[in-house]
Amino acid sequence: MTGEGTRAVRAGLPEAVKNEPTLPGPVFAAHFHLPGDVSGPYSYGRDSNPTWTHLERAIAELEAPGEEAHTLVFASGMAAISAVLFSQVGTGDVVVLPDDGYQALPLVREQLTAFGVEVRTAPTGGDAQLDVLEGAKLLWIETPSNPGLDVCDIRRLVAAARAQGTLVAVDNTLATPLGQRPLELGADFAVASDTKGMTGHGDILLGHVTCRDAELAAGVQRWRKIVGAIPGPMEAWLAHRSLATLQLRVERQTANALALAEALRARADVAGLRYPGLPGDPSHAVAARQMHRFGSVVSFDLGTKERAERFLAALRLVEDATSFGSVRSTAERRGRWGGDAVGEGFVRFSVGAEDAEDLLADVTRALDLSLDDA
Numbered sequence: 001m002t003g004e005g006t007r008a009v010r011a012g013l014p015e016a017v018k019n020e021p022t023l024p025g026p027v028f029a030a031h032f033h034l035p036g037d038v039s040g041p042y043s044y045g046r047d048s049n050p051t052w053t054h055l056e057r058a059i060a061e062l063e064a065p066g067e068e069a070h071t072l073v074f075a076s077g078m079a080a081i082s083a084v085l086f087s088q089v090g091t092g093d094v095v096v097l098p099d100d101g102y103q104a105l106p107l108v109r110e111q112l113t114a115f116g117v118e119v120r121t122a123p124t125g126g127d128a129q130l131d132v133l134e135g136a137k138l139l140w141i142e143t144p145s146n147p148g149l150d151v152c153d154i155r156r157l158v159a160a161a162r163a164q165g166t167l168v169a170v171d172n173t174l175a176t177p178l179g180q181r182p183l184e185l186g187a188d189f190a191v192a193s194d195t196k197g198m199t200g201h202g203d204i205l206l207g208h209v210t211c212r213d214a215e216l217a218a219g220v221q222r223w224r225k226i227v228g229a230i231p232g233p234m235e236a237w238l239a240h241r242s243l244a245t246l247q248l249r250v251e252r253q254t255a256n257a258l259a260l261a262e263a264l265r266a267r268a269d270v271a272g273l274r275y276p277g278l279p280g281d282p283s284h285a286v287a288a289r290q291m292h293r294f295g296s297v298v299s300f301d302l303g304t305k306e307r308a309e310r311f312l313a314a315l316r317l318v319e320d321a322t323s324f325g326s327v328r329s330t331a332e333r334r335g336r337w338g339g340d341a342v343g344e345g346f347v348r349f350s351v352g353a354e355d356a357e358d359l360l361a362d363v364t365r366a367l368d369l370s371l372d373d374a
């Protein structure tokens, strides 16, 4: 098996063909030539597309290096998440969700409940989902959780789930497959919003589901066909192109994130600092056992809404924007959305690929300025 940088730049490339590009361009087709009986891989554009196929092979090689795995790409992370839940779960089943995960999960919970699914929730930290697992059809894990950055022990949760026939899906958005590989830790599904670090430029929405089991994959694929939550060929191609730099981006961004976390730790005016890669963080011990890299998100609390807003306004290199994982740093006061259990001064900071010295200087200057409420 090759190293991960090599894997990233070569992931999903087709056999080289003389006079053809290394990565074939996007195929724009609603339908394909189909004489006679239906056969072959491509017939109608909602079912399959060669540009998706290349990207799906690439993601499968990253989520499950050296193994057989099936990936399905979707129009967004939520399309991928919904595909797993709604294809695998039916009326009367029990689903366990985190209560501190992505902000659209409560909406998913409402819809599952409306369909007669029993939904139980528990926090990510302390593996608390174990306490409500009994009899569940599917366990949904998000680790590190967004935006609180708590971490649960995937192997431990998988072992308990396995013992009673519960399926396990892991939202791997924050870590990316270069930070954490849920399938190797025993999960049935690795799911992600590729809107974030996977594509890394803050310019496309995309999602994926990867699993080893062909039957589970077929159920997810059937759901995609029914709902039609398919990515455009241009987005799929841009995503594949972006994967070539995944290792470079993630390496730089995680190094910058650790440097930022260390700088923030040294300041008495910053509270509630969380970064799973920081020794001493409550998540660090578990994270270090199951993660290869700790992600590009750092969170902290500046006490009040006013101070957090002064800080965000004073930043020059960091845009006040939601989402995370971009090569350009962004930060936001998470409480402005409502819904997350965070304080008014809580800041979620997504660390980009700038030079660390520039970024730290900008953050330090903005923190100093934010102290001054004149």
Ligand SMILES: *Cc1c(COP(=O)(O)O)cnc(C)c1O
Residues within 6 Å of the ligand: 076, 077, 078, 079, 081, 102, 142, 146, 171, 173, 174, 192, 193, 194, 195, 196, 205, 206, 207
């Ligand atoms: C952004 C995000 C999603 C949703 O992805 P979209 O691409 O916006 O639909 C799901 N889970 C996590 C952890 C996310 O950060």
